[in-house]
Amino acid sequence: MAATRTIAELLKQGQAEAAAIRAPEGRAPLTYAGLRGLAEATVAALNARGIGRGDRVAMVLPNGPEMAAAFVAVAAGATTAPLNPAYRGEEFEFYIEDLKAKALIVQQGNETPARAAAAKLGVPIIELVPDAAAGAGAFTLEGGPSGTASSPGMAEAEDVALVLHTSGTTARPKIVPLTQTNITASARNIAETLALTPSDACLNVMPLFHIHGLIAATLSSLSAGSAVICTPGFNALKFFGWLDAERPSWYTAVPTMHQTILARAERNKEIIARAPLRFLRSSSASLPAQAMKDLASVFNAPVIEAYGMTEASHQMCSNPLPPRAQKPGLVGLPAGPEVAIMADDGSILAKGEIGEVVIRGPNVTKGYEANPEANAKAFTNGWFRTGDQGMFDEDGYLLLTGRLKELIKRGGEQVSPLEVDGVLSEHPAVAQALTFSIPHAMLGEEVGAAVVLREGMELTERELRDFAAKHLADFKVPRKVVFLAEIPKGATGKLMRIGLAEKLGLTA
Template sequence: MVAHQTIAGLLADGAASSPAIRATEGRPALTYGALRDLVGTTVAALNAAGIGRGDRVGIVLPNGPEMAAAFVAVASAATTAPLNPSYRQEEFEFYLDDLKARALVVLRGDETPARAAGMKLGVPILELVPDLASGAGAFALEGGAPGRAARPGPAEAEDVALVLHTSGTTARPKIVPLTHANVTASARHIGVALALTPADTCLNIMPLFHIHGLIAAVLSSLAAGGAVCCTPGFDALRFFRWIDEERPSWYTAVPTMHQTILARAERKRDIIARAPLRLLRSSSASLPGPVMQQLEAVFGAPLVESYGMTEAAHQMCSNPLAGPRKPGKVGLPAGPEVAVMADDGTILPQGSIGEVVIRGPNVMAGYDANPEANAKAFLNGWFRTGDQGLFDEDGFLLLTGRLKELINRGGEKVSPLEVDGVLSEHPAVAQALTFAIPHAKLGEEVGAAIVLRDGQALTERELRDFAAVRLADFKVPKKVVFLPEIPKGATGKLMRIGLAEKLGISL
């Protein structure tokens, strides 16, 4: 099969009558033939509005089939810039201005503050009008003014398909440009790791303004000739109903979603039995080992933990589908080259701890218009991930933490991931997040936020005693807080940095 290097090219091998995009509202599927036609009409419509290859188009749409279809179709003509629909007007103004957006796509009838932001900045508004009489995700674009695109026609391999902002903590976010060659390579890598075929359907519960949902759910499915079934977004109360009604073969999610699903799975064993999954996939944050083992036991299917980041168009490593899968480790290199590097740029041998670095066809060439950031991010042709880790004797990567998130307790370095794993082993613990608490003498001290399982009770002292027989004294949390829910970012990722301040905790 040809290794297509554009998003439109990925659609070429899908059988014309086979479902490409499905939806949970009971609508008929959008077939590959219809999706290819939609791409063609969208390219023509954007070109007629003066928008072509390299022009950035902001997309603010709710999760669902139209968002998936719009990403595929708009990227085939221009550069997509999906934005979080929950942003406030000021945030939309910042991102649209920073992106130098040439147009903004919004849903007709949706009074999103993005409209006001676009109008204030003079960004042409294109209204997406769903074609409810056709397959799920079918749409037309209306609005804008007639114009001539500087670079018309279908996008090519080295054109930028997608730009996303990094999620920095305090610094101005950087713009990550991903070419068609980058995103299609990553989609293929995921397909190989999961052995995807045209018979597979992914239930997408991830936000589609996020790299995980766009590449791992949508593009990997289309690259394999399979289908993606689009939901309105993650909903724990409806998840098992969707599984029962749609009969997907797999889903991909972040650990917080998996943990929420696990909490309800025991009561849904009848659905799991009659609508079995071929596999589950986890990425975008570290999944505690006990959670992985419990999910595999309950679903009777392999849980494939993968390691990804935006700058790599998502996937970098993956646990093998056929095994062995190692709980707490993110697997073997699964696409790009992956190595561990010392501070001086030396590639370290197996078993040595250092910074995880990558290079390969899915890795971006550099941040947009940011030479200072690029000088720091690349060394000897390798992209520096900012993660610390080591390769074990079997070549599996163990992440020991984000370099910025490592807790420096009086010179002793504590890996939050290691402590998370130990605390998660306690039978009363549903979720654990280890974080740094500022300390006058030590610089930082170890803290932990805990969510208990339903009906379980646990004291701070009991949990610290449990940890003390499994961890060195300096790694045992000095402060444990019990919460109904741990604060998360927009994509469901738990937020470690600044958590002590957010919770008002000091020592």
């Protein structure tokens, strides 16, 4: 694959008449020639509104082909800032102001509180008008100011292509700027890991305001000259219909989505047989080993678990494709950046030793925006500290033992929530398990678990604790098990470990 350092160069990978962006419901695809033309027209339209390289455009668009096309086309000559359409008015106000957005793009006819937030801040609104006749995702821009861009034309390698906020739990979210080089390097890494070719097609069910959907599904497909099929978002009831109608070769999702798909797989066996996948990919949270085995068996395809984060433009490690081994419970081999394990004193540790996972490489952000304090903590000797704890096994596969800030400190002992999740998930009645810390007056923290049972199964707290006690040291066995219909999730489908005790009313 030729080295591409900008989105404009990346879009040259596809054959002119090949499908770049597809959508369900029988819409004609947008070809690579169409997408390249759309990027040029969009950059010219933005330049005529005084928006150019380095200028930030907030985007609040529904999931689907227009959102994917707009991300690519706007990022070709400006800085994109996609926001979650589900935010409330005051959240939009915070993010649009914090980003110093020069304009807001919304879909024509789509009512969103982002419009009032932008108006209040004096940020011009540009309307995206879908152009159904020109193919899935095609659009024109209407409205907004007229002006002259100070840096017009297509973006260069070091220009910022994408800004995202970190998902802070309590602290103010930090701004992560990612350059054209960062995101195109990451797209290339993912395409190479998955051996993507122009004959592949990815079914995207991930939100497109999230790094996983933007880079792993959309940009990696385009960097290989293949197609991305853009759905309106994850929908368990429609997933198998899409699979049958669109015949993708792969899909990528977070573990909670995979587990929901798994729960409906039994009644969709014929579709799975009729629409075989080359592989399934999982990322953005830890996939329980049992779920990985179940998915591989049900779909008769390898499950490629990858490890990513926003600051790395998504991918850091990945389990490889067969014939190399996928190791359930491990996040695979370095797959793009250099990955190492660092001790508290900044030295690099050997295989088998536990420490903080650190990374460096062309896909890694150069630092948080306007936040010297966060950057001083985040970088050591040129390595970015991920905040994850882990170790490499003898084959060089990475085992994550938990987020440093999520490790449960019970008395003098440290408990890895991931380890407890893994054991609880192996009980035949358990569909999902999430281990979290409960404040404790004497011990500081106690181990709790939220559990969703498989349909039609029964299990008591006592039975599950007895099962866990066979596999875990006594101090790791959850003292409190809460059975829920659904575990609370964040906006991107990630399970919310931090603050769960408070949410469930379990306090010291």
